[in-house]
Amino acid sequence: MSEQQGQHSEFVRQWEAWHAEHERVRTDPHGFLAVTSLNWLDAEPTRYPDAPGSWSSTAEGVTVELAVDEELVIDGSPVHGTHHFGVIEERAGFLVRAGEAVIEVAKRGGKDILRPRHPGNELLADYAGxxxxxxxxxxxxxxxxxxxxxxxxxxxxxxxxxxxxxxxxxxxxxxxxxxxxxxxxxxxxxxxxxxxxxxxxxxxxxxxxxxxxxxxxxxxxxxxxxxxxxxxxxxxxxxxxxxxxxxxxxxxxRLRVAVEAGERYPFERHGKEPHGKG
Incomplete structure (x- = not known):
């Protein structure tokens, strides 16, 4: 093997290791493929079918009110009744446990959101890389x-x-x-x-x-x-x-050249009307 061939083989090996790790993170049981809904919170307490509690957001921050038979685990400690998360900074958030699920409470685009993540989500189960x-x-x-x-x-x-x-x-x-x-x-x-x-x-x-x-x-x-x-x-x-x-x-x-490198169109979205087209 020439030196040039050896360098190319090492380049490919490093890329394959990087991509395998990237896929491992992507298929985490509580990663983005496990998200079952995106909910925008407001002042009206609202219940969602894939998360325990009634959730609301005001100028004082996010609050959840749990029924007597509901529980969240926050920082390793069980939480019952009413819990105040306070004001969440932009692009920050919390991950709290609800049985086998994880509930993401975060702020995006200036608005508080709730995103439950369930390891049994169909998108994650069917993901083929x-x-x-x-x-x-x-x-x-x-x-x-x-x-x-x-x-x-x-x-x-x-x-x-x-x-x-x-x-x-x-x-x-x-x-x-x-x-x-x-x-x-x-x-x-x-x-x-x-x-x-x-x-x-x-x-x-x-x-x-x-x-x-x-x-x-x-x-x-x-x-x-x-x-x-x-x-x-x-x-x-x-x-x-x-x-x-x-x-x-x-x-x-928005480059006009064709960058024929990196990850390609995911099967999960191909054929659907994509966000941000054009």
Missing amino acids: TAAYEPDPRWAVPARFVPFDAPRPVTVGAAVEGIQHVYQAPGQLEFELDGATHRLTAFNGGRPGTLQVLFTDATSGTTTYPANRSLAVPAPDDDQRVVLDFNRATNLPCAYTEHATCPLPPAEN
């Missing part, structure tokens, strides 16, 4: 991070109508592809210094999910250099379930 393009080093593209003078708040739409998301954008990622220069606005990633890119491209709506794909980007080096490995472009939860509030890419992140 997500197809992806064959990993190719060509799609590990060198890029340069171009920081803004100061982080900018960027408002984007969502996979459900009626809400918007606001993210902090520290800068843009500039790279060459198919003989042209492209720039993608980057949001702060999950760990300090890392970045996240939401994008669509010419494959969106044909071989990949129309509304968005997401790419985690490592922290740029001291010279602001980084690699955009589009082989690791992933679907967000809205590609699988209508019970997700995923953000849509900003307008400038």
Whole structure:
């Protein structure tokens, strides 16, 4: 085996390990495939068929009122009667136990939501994996991070109508592809210094999910250099379930080139009218 063949084999091996771990997380018994409903809370106490209690949301935060035979487990402790969660910050939330289920109480787009997650959900039980393009080093593209003078708040739409998301954008990622220069606005990633890119491209709506794909980007080096490995472009939860509030890419992140890399259109949504089409 030549050195070049060995490097390609190692590249593929690392990608396969990454994708296997990504699928493992996706099929967690209480992950997004286990979500059975998306409920928007308001001041009127309301019961839902897939969660115990009567739930409401006011300026003081989220409250649940449990019947005498109902119980939640919060931070390992059983809870009965009335429980006040208080005000939940944007994109934050709680996961509480209800028997074998987990109940997510969170805030998205400025509104409090309730999302029960049941391990026996049909979507999770029937999930057969997500197809992806064959990993190719060509799609590990060198890029340069171009920081803004100061982080900018960027408002984007969502996979459900009626809400918007606001993210902090520290800068843009500039790279060459198919003989042209492209720039993608980057949001702060999950760990300090890392970045996240939401994008669509010419494959969106044909071989990949129309509304968005997401790419985690490592922290740029001291010279602001980084690699955009589009082989690791992933679907967000809205590609699988209508019970997700995923953000849509900003307008400038809609690439006209075909990025034939990363995860493809999920079987679960293909043939259905997708969120965010166009």
